[in-house]
Amino acid sequence: MLNLSAVHKSRGTGGQRYSLVIPRLQLRAGEQLAVVGPSGCGKSTLLDLLALVLAPDQAAQFDFTPANAPLDIAKLWRASQQGTLAELRSRHLGYVLQTGGLLGFLDVRGNIELSRKLLGFKDDGSVKRLAGQLDIADQLDKKPADLSVGQRQRVSCARALAHGPRLLLADEPTAALDPLNAERVMQLLVAQAREHGVCCVVATHDEALARAIGLQVRRISCRRDTDGGVTATLGEAC
Numbered sequence: 001m002l003n004l005s006a007v008h009k010s011r012g013t014g015g016q017r018y019s020l021v022i023p024r025l026q027l028r029a030g031e032q033l034a035v036v037g038p039s040g041c042g043k044s045t046l047l048d049l050l051a052l053v054l055a056p057d058q059a060a061q062f063d064f065t066p067a068n069a070p071l072d073i074a075k076l077w078r079a080s081q082q083g084t085l086a087e088l089r090s091r092h093l094g095y096v097l098q099t100g101g102l103l104g105f106l107d108v109r110g111n112i113e114l115s116r117k118l119l120g121f122k123d124d125g126s127v128k129r130l131a132g133q134l135d136i137a138d139q140l141d142k143k144p145a146d147l148s149v150g151q152r153q154r155v156s157c158a159r160a161l162a163h164g165p166r167l168l169l170a171d172e173p174t175a176a177l178d179p180l181n182a183e184r185v186m187q188l189l190v191a192q193a194r195e196h197g198v199c200c201v202v203a204t205h206d207e208a209l210a211r212a213i214g215l216q217v218r219r220i221s222c223r224r225d226t227d228g229g230v231t232a233t234l235g236e237a238c
């Protein structure tokens with residue numbers, strides 16, 4: 001599904017420079033990974049690279065294989081193929097944000113089915129089924145403002161999965177939740193990803209929870225360089 005080697009991304013200059021290095025990242029369809037590390041280490045930067053919204057500065061290899069043949073993402077960025085990247089994002093990726101990111105003017109049903117509608121997919125019952133599996137079936141007619149934070153986050157998970165993505169990215173999906181809700185949302189999210197064979201990368205502070213639900217864990221560690229900037233490196237599974 002994903003095959004990256006020697007991928008680099010830098011932001012800022014001098015003492016304000018931040019660089020992320022991904023020496024190697026291979027994920028097969030259906031594999032699930034948690035990326036952990038302290039605040040500011042680059043978890044969101046990594047997810048944005050995988051979400052095809054941030055261009056790498058360098059990449060020996062950056063392949064994404066949503067179907068049969070690998071797609072050379074680094075080449076698409078170099079050729080400024082924004083349209084192709086946008087198509088790949090909308091068809092094959094699902095993204096759960098830390099704070100849900102739901103649209104307040106749509107009800108829960110409208111939020112969940114949005115990605116399917118934008119792709120022109122017919123209603124095949126998946127919205128209702130996902131809502132049932134994520135325990136929000138009785139909330140479909142409500143607006144997000146009328147839900148609890150945990151319910152909103154489960155709607156966000158359903159929305160990210162409704163169009164059948166091959167790769168699910170979640171950026172601190174449980175950071176705004178109490179420990180009980182955090183565990184519930186993470187379990188439901190990962191269970192859905194597993195059931196549908198979706199590859200999943202979750203950025204989280206909660207390493208214990210990630211391990212408890214059986215995710216492979218990789219850590220981003222930072223070092224201060226002589227120019228005052230910071231280099232962060234994605235480690236191997238630990």
Ligand SMILES: Nc1ncnc2c1ncn2[C@@H]1O[C@H](COP(=O)(O)OP(=O)(O)OP(=O)(O)O)[C@@H](O)[C@H]1O
Nearest residue numbers: 011012018037038039040041042043044045046203
């Ligand atoms: N748009 C930007 N321009 C310049 N630097 C940025 C930008 N966004 C993030 N950074 C820097 O990149 C580094 C990594 O940020 P990132 O948000 O990826 O970390 P994170 O691990 O997700 O943090 P947190 O856990 O607090 O959300 C930080 O030093 C941050 O200051």
